[in-house]
Amino acid sequence: MFFSKHRGVIAAAAVCMLGVLGTLQILSSHRQAAQTLAEAVPAVTDNWGLSFQTKGVAPVGNASQSDLAQYGAYYLGDTSKKVLYLTFDAGYENGNTPAILDALKKHHAPAAFFVVGNFIETAPELVKRMVSEGHIVGNHTFHHPDMSKISDVAAFQKELNDLADLYKSTTGQELPKFYRPPQGKFSEENLKQAKALGYTTVFWSLAYVDWYTDNQPTAEQAFAKLLPRIHDGAIVLLHSTSSTNAAILDELLTKWEGMGYTFAPLTELPGLQAAPARQQPLPENSASEE
Numbered sequence: 001m002f003f004s005k006h007r008g009v010i011a012a013a014a015v016c017m018l019g020v021l022g023t024l025q026i027l028s029s030h031r032q033a034a035q036t037l038a039e040a041v042p043a044v045t046d047n048w049g050l051s052f053q054t055k056g057v058a059p060v061g062n063a064s065q066s067d068l069a070q071y072g073a074y075y076l077g078d079t080s081k082k083v084l085y086l087t088f089d090a091g092y093e094n095g096n097t098p099a100i101l102d103a104l105k106k107h108h109a110p111a112a113f114f115v116v117g118n119f120i121e122t123a124p125e126l127v128k129r130m131v132s133e134g135h136i137v138g139n140h141t142f143h144h145p146d147m148s149k150i151s152d153v154a155a156f157q158k159e160l161n162d163l164a165d166l167y168k169s170t171t172g173q174e175l176p177k178f179y180r181p182p183q184g185k186f187s188e189e190n191l192k193q194a195k196a197l198g199y200t201t202v203f204w205s206l207a208y209v210d211w212y213t214d215n216q217p218t219a220e221q222a223f224a225k226l227l228p229r230i231h232d233g234a235i236v237l238l239h240s241t242s243s244t245n246a247a248i249l250d251e252l253l254t255k256w257e258g259m260g261y262t263f264a265p266l267t268e269l270p271g272l273q274a275a276p277a278r279q280q281p282l283p284e285n286s287a288s289e290e
Helices: 004-009 031-040 065-069 097-106 117-122 124-132 153-171 188-196 219-226 243-258
Strands: 045-047 083-090 111-115 136-139 185-187 200-202 235-239
Touching: 083 097, 097 124, 097 243, 111 124, 117 124, 117 153, 124 136, 124 153, 136 153, 153 188, 185 188, 188 200, 219 243, 235 243
Parallel strands: 083 111, 083 235, 111 136
Antiparallel strands: 045 185
């Protein structure tokens, strides 16, 4: 696999990194037999991971940006500019998203919210607010499964299509074609499938342990991770379920701005081909009734 050569440099995973399943090796004395075998077995899977080696410099991922680019995937943005791309994973709503949206609005900072089916079903008004305030809503699958274990193309496609269909019935708009694999679990085949469906796969280059709702980091602990490790072109992953994120986001954005950073939407990722237009605000009463 293209990402296996990077494993030696990965010291730690950013989030939800449960280990690498290993590298599949296919040995055959006959080329045709080897090809048949390769097509019959599942693709090797990996967990997205990062190694921060120098303060203020982009980390090394277990797949390089050039490796990911062949599948239209990203973990970094434009590293020649002091620009940040804010993203939030939204598996469910527990009361913290409104404060996050308030802080983004105050700073005129565009963000992307990667949502699952449960979030749209239980918090449709927040999804509509995201759209109305100019944010991207991305595809985090309908059920949040380990997508790397889904080798069937139709099953893979259904997870994305069901979420996109629910989004359209809720907002009246097409879902922007940005995809984030649940838990950061992926395979090379997943990247190919997502690209074939027209999606840009988006990983991240900065995150911290913010997803345990009953064991939240203090503001000081959050700043200790998010300030020294910020870097040009960072794709930042935060969880919208985090009460710490809701409490500190205004101050965090202020601190990043004080460091000279600006914020850009994922549609401005460098080299993004046929990028979808930035999400347009919803006219009043245009969304489907709930």
